[in-house]
Amino acid sequence: MVTVRSHRRTAGDPVERDRLVTQHRTLPRLFGSLLLVVAAGFAGIGAASAPGGGAPARAETPRPLGQLVPVPAEVAPGGSPYAITPSTRIRVADGTREVREIGAYLAGLLRPSTGYALPVTDRDGRDGIRLELGDDDPGLGAEGYRLRSAKGAVTITAREPAGLFHGVQTLRQLLPDRVERNSRQEGPWQIAGGTVTDSPRYAYRSAMLDVSRHFFSVAEVKRYIDQLALYKLNKLHLHLSDDQGWRIAIDSWPRLATYGGSTEVGGGPGGYYTKSDYQEIVRYAASRYLEVVPEIDLPGHTNAALASYAELNCDGIAPPLYTGTTVGFSSLCVPKDVTYDFVDDVVRELAALTPGKYLHIGGDEAHSTSHEDFVAFMEKAQAVVGKYGKTVMGWHQLTGAKPVEGAVAQYWGYDRTGAAERQQVVDAAKNGTKLILSPADRSYLDMKYTKDTKLGLSWAGLVEVQRSYDWNPATYLEGAPEGSVLGVEAPLWTETLTDSAEIEQMAFPRLPGVAELGWSPAATHDWETYKVRLAAQGPRLTALGIDFYRSPQVPWAGQ
Numbered sequence: 311m312v313t314v315r316s317h318r319r320t321a322g323d324p325v326e327r328d329r330l331v332t333q334h335r336t337l338p339r340l341f342g343s344l345l346l347v348v349a350a351g352f353a354g355i356g357a358a359s360a361p362g363g364g365a366p367a368r369a370e371t372p373r374p375l376g377q378l379v380p381v382p383a384e385v386a387p388g389g390s391p392y393a394i395t396p397s398t399r400i401r402v403a404d405g406t407r408e409v410r411e412i413g414a415y416l417a418g419l420l421r422p423s424t425g426y427a428l429p430v431t432d433r434d435g436r437d438g439i440r441l442e443l444g445d446d447d448p449g450l451g452a453e454g455y456r457l458r459s460a461k462g463a464v465t466i467t468a469r470e471p472a473g474l475f476h477g478v479q480t481l482r483q484l485l486p487d488r489v490e491r492n493s494r495q496e497g498p499w500q501i502a503g504g505t506v507t508d509s510p511r512y513a514y515r516s517a518m519l520d521v522s523r524h525f526f527s528v529a530e531v532k533r534y535i536d537q538l539a540l541y542k543l544n545k546l547h548l549h550l551s552d553d554q555g556w557r558i559a560i561d562s563w564p565r566l567a568t569y570g571g572s573t574e575v576g577g578g579p580g581g582y583y584t585k586s587d588y589q590e591i592v593r594y595a596a597s598r599y600l601e602v603v604p605e606i607d608l609p610g611h612t613n614a615a616l617a618s619y620a621e622l623n624c625d626g627i628a629p630p631l632y633t634g635t636t637v638g639f640s641s642l643c644v645p646k647d648v649t650y651d652f653v654d655d656v657v658r659e660l661a662a663l664t665p666g667k668y669l670h671i672g673g674d675e676a677h678s679t680s681h682e683d684f685v686a687f688m689e690k691a692q693a694v695v696g697k698y699g700k701t702v703m704g705w706h707q708l709t710g711a712k713p714v715e716g717a718v719a720q721y722w723g724y725d726r727t728g729a730a731e732r733q734q735v736v737d738a739a740k741n742g743t744k745l746i747l748s749p750a751d752r753s754y755l756d757m758k759y760t761k762d763t764k765l766g767l768s769w770a771g772l773v774e775v776q777r778s779y780d781w782n783p784a785t786y787l788e789g790a791p792e793g794s795v796l797g798v799e800a801p802l803w804t805e806t807l808t809d810s811a812e813i814e815q816m817a818f819p820r821l822p823g824v825a826e827l828g829w830s831p832a833a834t835h836d837w838e839t840y841k842v843r844l845a846a847q848g849p850r851l852t853a854l855g856i857d858f859y860r861s862p863q864v865p866w867a868g869q
Contacts, residue, residue: 454509514797
């Protein structure tokens with residue numbers, strides 16, 4: 311009989327602008343737009359001309375500007391819609407590499423379904439789809455954008471390229487769902503008239519993929535990255551090592567990957583990423599404006615490493631490879647000097663491959679490591695991360711040691727987590743440790759939806775769609791300073807998941823809700839309006855080939 315974990319995760323800051331937007335601008339326009347969503351429902355009632363003129367192609371009203379996930383900060387509907395036609399150009403007038411690449415990305419999204427050429431040009435013009443840097447609104451920050459749609463053009467402006475990219479995701483969601491298909495579809499391709507002004511609530515909006523319990527190919531990871539980008543997430547946390555498998559090549563310790571990566575839960579073939587594989591994932595994520603956050607889980611969850619090198623064990627004897635799911639039994643040998651040679655080499659090589667700011671060192675469920683050894687190990691491991699220029703991240707057990715200045719603790723507790731453990735995290739936050747929130751009974755995407763869900767686990771409880779959405783990151787940890795919360799993450803552990811279809815069945819439709827918690831202003835948080843907007847995502851997910859869970863809590867179109 312296999313025992314699954316019972317207490318585990320197995321596993322910037324909110325800005326003043328949001329408060330001002332909420333008080334002075336957001337609510338009248340936002341809730342007005344949401345009323346339009348409810349009123350419009352899913353059916354179109356107007357007639358649109360066929361592209362290029364002539365008889366109507368089909369009767370269809372453009373999607374209301376507020377019918378988006380995540381919901382924008384400010385929506386001002388009005389005016390004539392913009393229609394993409396055979397003569398439409400994508401204009402990138404400033405000609406910078408980033409803007410040209412975003413234009414090419416957009417063209418790649420739209421060409422298969424529309425059948426239009428959609429040339430990307432740096433020639434200026436007042437028509438077409440216009441992507442422009444240089445918006446002087448400081449409230450947009452590094453990731454915000456403004457989308458203006460009118461009869462002659464749709465224009466997306468931003469201060470930084472990331473904002474333009476997020477604006478493209480909004481434009482994409484405003485088009486009919488069939489735009490996501492890979493074959494030519496019937497038009498029209500209209501975008502409702504008006505203006506969307508938008509920027510994120512939190513600077514850190516993440517999803518985690520566990521590639522250690524089961525290994526996933528580069529292509530499968532890329533598919534997930536594309537799905538995260540649609541909902542404006544900006545971090546991909548990769549859980550690269552655990553008891554069941556080591557998934558990243560380390561030149562100075564080659565058996566970690568070749569032997570430690572040779573199996574997975576249930577005894578499958580496993581696998582690992584070469585350095586070039588990992589760099590391709592990092593590059594692809596960056597092209598979707600996601601930063602990769604690699605995790606090497608230490609000092610527990612290390613059986614794959616211990617099996618690969620006997621000298622990492624206190625008794626000098628390598629244990630066998632492990633394919634089960636019980637946790638908490640493994641530990642690096644804290645007193646040995648070779649342990650820190652190992653940590654230094656792994657962190658050095660991984661840091662060199664990772665352009666992002668963060669490196670995650672785990673720290674959870676080290677049940678076979680004494681408290682004294684845990685504190686001593688974490689002190690040394692954090693110093694190594696800093697030595698190679700990265701910011702330390704760890705699961706919230708890091709707060710049981712002494713987090714270094716600037717460290718980030720990822721909270722994965724849940725309703726049954728003890729008050730003392732929660733208070734330890736709150737105290738660390740009061741002392742300057744920043745927090746990422748991923749409560750297991752809210753945002754863990756591997757928890758079963760209901761008792762009848764075939765995939766997933768249930769040690770943290772059953773997590774239906776409403777429960778995964780209906781919590782507030784700012785107040786979740788009572789007593790933690792609001793400014794200590796960097797953002798949110800939706801982890802997906804893969805003890806029971808083996809391919810993209812199974813990933814998608816568990817991630818959707820809960821992932822978009824966590825993404826909205828990270829992006830949208832707190833004042834917009836409302837299940838009754840969210841479930842209508844989420845329902846409108848169903849046909850889009852279907853067009854993307856995502857076989858999502860049809861939660862009975864959501865009024866899906868056609869059900």
